[in-house]
Amino acid sequence: MASKCAEGRIMNRRIARDSFFDGLLKIGVRFSISMVTLTEKEADAIFDMIDINKSSDIDIIEWSQFLTPQLELTKLFQASPKGSSRKAVISVLNDRELEQMDNMRKRLHTLAKRAMEQNVRLMVDAEQTYFQPAISRLTLDMQRLYNKEKPIILNTYQCYLKDSYNCVETDMELARRERFKFGAKVVRGAYMEQERARAQEMNYEDPIHPDYEVTCENYDRVVNLILNEVKRSGANLVVASHNEESVRNTLQRMKELSILHGEGTVYFAQLLGMCDQVSFMLGRHGCNVYKYVPYGSVSDVLPYLSRRAAENRGLLDGVFKERSLLWSELKRRFREG
Ligand SMILES: Cc1cc2nc3c(=O)[nH]c(=O)nc-3n(C[C@H](O)[C@H](O)[C@H](O)COP(=O)(O)OP(=O)(O)OC[C@H]3O[C@@H](n4cnc5c(N)ncnc54)[C@H](O)[C@@H]3O)c2cc1C
Structure with a gap:
């Protein structure tokens, strides 16, 4: 339906x-x-x-x-x-750029083949809207090739974007028509300030939902849409969020649709060291959980982590909550020897 x-x-x-x-x-x-x-x-x-x-x-x-x-x-x-003169009407990339794109595509295929051999998923991150069409295009091309049997390649959808629901719907329909498995990681989105500043500076419509509440509503709608596809065709969904309500809503909807926690279709993901109480709770209930581990030199990963800390609205609440949970656990262990 x-x-x-x-x-x-x-x-x-x-x-x-x-x-x-x-x-x-x-x-x-x-x-x-x-x-x-x-x-x-x-x-x-x-x-x-x-x-x-x-x-x-x-x-x-x-x-x-x-x-x-x-x-x-x-x-x-x-x-x-x-x-x-015909070239001028349509062409977008010059020869050098096409060559660079070709090289990038080859590198992506190396990664995708390796993921397939190792039977692991490859999640492609989403970036700013002015890069995203190219990233999505390359990801869809890989999905066509590698997702024939099961979802190996997962694209990322940012629910703070006004057109995210439509994008998910369109990509899901494409997967049905071309008979490959749909796989998605769903996030709220990390580049809100940059997106808004650019839209204002260049005088085009802000691509981001007007406020946090609308983004949250859209997040739930997108998750529900994909959960239906999980049920229908064995698509894969990764709920990448530190928001406890989003996690709760997903679990509730999974229950309604009789999607089992550990069946290998729905995953949750949090960053290492952030919201561990959510990851552990999910693990205890038999859910599949990814912990994202930033990998690289300190100078490489620090900007990434500080951006994440700035974006995570509930992060400090989470830290206080986490500290109080740790204290309770320590006290319990002390009492029980
Ligand atoms: C495992 C993992 C992978 C991730 N991968 C990506 C990725 O590939 N690409 C990417 O862009 N981000 C990625 N993120 C970051 C993610 O998009 C969020 O920035 C971050 O997780 C905070 O959102 P939340 O759902 O965890 O928590 P919350 O604290 O509930 O949500 C905060 C988010 O809400 C949105 N928001 C806040 N205020 C407003 C407002 N006024 N109007 C509209 N929206 C608002 C913003 O997106 C903000 O980041 C990833 C996060 C995780 C945990």
Whole structure:
């Protein structure tokens, strides 16, 4: 049911052939006139190439699959071969940048293959919105290859972003269509100040939810959405949060859906040394828990840790709570010898 609704919403976001041509005209592509950049036949060929399921319109998933950085220089020009002016219309990366991207992709594959051999998951972190589309693209490409049997590669979704729910829905639908397993790590998001400052400075809409409460509501919605997919198809979810309410809500929803604690589909994650009381409590109840360990020289990891400390709203409450729990435990042990 949930999956049908999601598909319905995605199906609503589609464009027909005429609108596609109108769009090309709007961005300055001209058909069959003196400063030709694309003939109608060529535009038709491009439309057919994007319309993978041959439904005579393009939906959001077909469109995002089409937008690979290499496409402009390879596939597209197979459909529309001549004239250097054509490159200027579509190309995004230059040759050097494409080479760098290729190298990055090779390194990622080395890591992914190793993860697969070792039967461990590889979680790809999310960064600022102005890098994220590239990261998500590369991660999806890896999921297509390595998540055929089970979710090895997990993408990260930041619930402070207004479009995070839609992104999860779209990626989940893509996984269903292309028959690979969906895997997600869900966080609130770490770059709120930077995102807001940049949006203000460059005068575009703030991509972040207006306040903490809306972010929390969205966090729960996203977790619920993915839990349904866990139940439906064996997707994997990592609830990466120090927020006890988010953890409680997840456990409650798992109970309602009869998802077992240790069945290897839902995981929790906290940073080492932070909110250990939550990790231990989860462990005691048979849940799978990751502790993130920052690895590297002090100068490498200190900025990371100080950022985490600044972002964690409830961190100090957590420290006080943790200290009082430790005292109680010490007293108990002392009393009981
Ligand atoms: C294991 C692990 C992995 C992580 N990986 C990533 C990652 O890949 N990418 C990444 O970006 N972050 C990552 N984080 C950090 C994460 O996004 C949060 O910054 C951090 O965990 C604090 O959120 P919380 O849910 O733990 O706690 P809380 O204290 O409940 O939430 C604090 C968070 O709420 C949000 N928030 C606070 N005030 C507002 C406001 N006014 N409006 C809107 N939202 C607000 C912010 O996201 C803030 O970080 C990771 C965290 C953990 C534990």
